[in-house]
Amino acid sequence: MIKSAGVIRSSLVSLSYRTRINYFISGFVLLSFASSLPEFSIAISSASQDVPQLSVGNLFGATLFLMTVTVGALAIKHRSIPFKTMFGRREVIMSLLLIFMMAVVVIDKNLSKADGVILISAYVGLILYLLFKTKRANDLNPQHTKIANSKLILLTIKMVIGVTVLIVASNFLVNQVVDVASILKIPEVLVGILILGIGTNTPELVVALTSSATNENKIAAGNVLGSATTNVAILGLVAILSPYQLNGSSTILVVSIILTVTCLILGYFAWTDKRIVRWEGIALVFLYLIMFVYSLNKVIHF
Numbered sequence: 001m002i003k004s005a006g007v008i009r010s011s012l013v014s015l016s017y018r019t020r021i022n023y024f025i026s027g028f029v030l031l032s033f034a035s036s037l038p039e040f041s042i043a044i045s046s047a048s049q050d051v052p053q054l055s056v057g058n059l060f061g062a063t064l065f066l067m068t069v070t071v072g073a074l075a076i077k078h079r080s081i082p083f084k085t086m087f088g089r090r091e092v093i094m095s096l097l098l099i100f101m102m103a104v105v106v107i108d109k110n111l112s113k114a115d116g117v118i119l120i121s122a123y124v125g126l127i128l129y130l131l132f133k134t135k136r137a138n139d140l141n142p143q144h145t146k147i148a149n150s151k152l153i154l155l156t157i158k159m160v161i162g163v164t165v166l167i168v169a170s171n172f173l174v175n176q177v178v179d180v181a182s183i184l185k186i187p188e189v190l191v192g193i194l195i196l197g198i199g200t201n202t203p204e205l206v207v208a209l210t211s212s213a214t215n216e217n218k219i220a221a222g223n224v225l226g227s228a229t230t231n232v233a234i235l236g237l238v239a240i241l242s243p244y245q246l247n248g249s250s251t252i253l254v255v256s257i258i259l260t261v262t263c264l265i266l267g268y269f270a271w272t273d274k275r276i277v278r279w280e281g282i283a284l285v286f287l288y289l290i291m292f293v294y295s296l297n298k299v300i301h302f
Helices: 002-018 023-035 037-048 052-078 089-105 113-140 149-184 188-199 202-210 214-241 250-271 278-300
Strands: 080-082 275-277
Touching: 002 149, 023 037, 023 214, 037 052, 037 214, 052 089, 052 188, 052 202, 052 214, 052 250, 052 275, 052 278, 089 113, 089 214, 089 250, 113 214, 149 188, 188 250, 188 278, 250 275, 250 278, 275 278
Parallel strands: none
Antiparallel strands: 080 275
16 A cells, blocks of 8 residues: 555656646645545545544544654754745644644544535645645746656556555455454554554655655655645545544544644744754654553553
């Protein structure tokens, strides 16, 4: 599943480079969409098999992993993340507010269709705003790059094959995870948080750890925020396809609290145009470890 997502991701990145798309937008929209395809496929599969809690756990665990471990890894590797030079303050704040909405919609322990419509609408609004802003920037500084038809066809074929394999693999994964959770009598939501939340986000972590140049940093950082906001839209899709009652799912509420704290911390750095330095990156990773240990303890004592 990760390999097929990588094929799709590399094809989209190649396309963005050739069309001179803004680096941050390339990571935020194109790369994050490709990186989030595993979560999207798991959401469809879990909803169709009437186990939405597996996807809900995956999405919350994945989003927290992105905002703590992956952002922390970027700060640790590059010594700091300069918000002022990498992103627009407004774009970061808007993204964090959208991610914060994940925590808001589960406060009443009910994930309804109305929640789903709100989350998807907010996500679409943000993407349209970013695309409109990028279009205006391109109009002021036009750069036209032609792509050979043969290259375009090859990229398209690779993406179609990648999506097909991804769908098949995700269905297989959901089936196996549900079976294992049933045998071990572990709630699917915990499996989603502890296993899928990490597993489906290894591509984003790899992008962060292997980025070196400034432009690659922008793509990696945009990918983190973009993937996290895409998870919000996917959660909305799960809510529409299979509304879910969070009965006894205290772990999701704990994850939501830690996610809220993380959004406030990153929002502060973005608003004040400050850098996330290495020790602060370590602190973000520590936040994730708190959630991981708590969830693991729930599994042990279940």
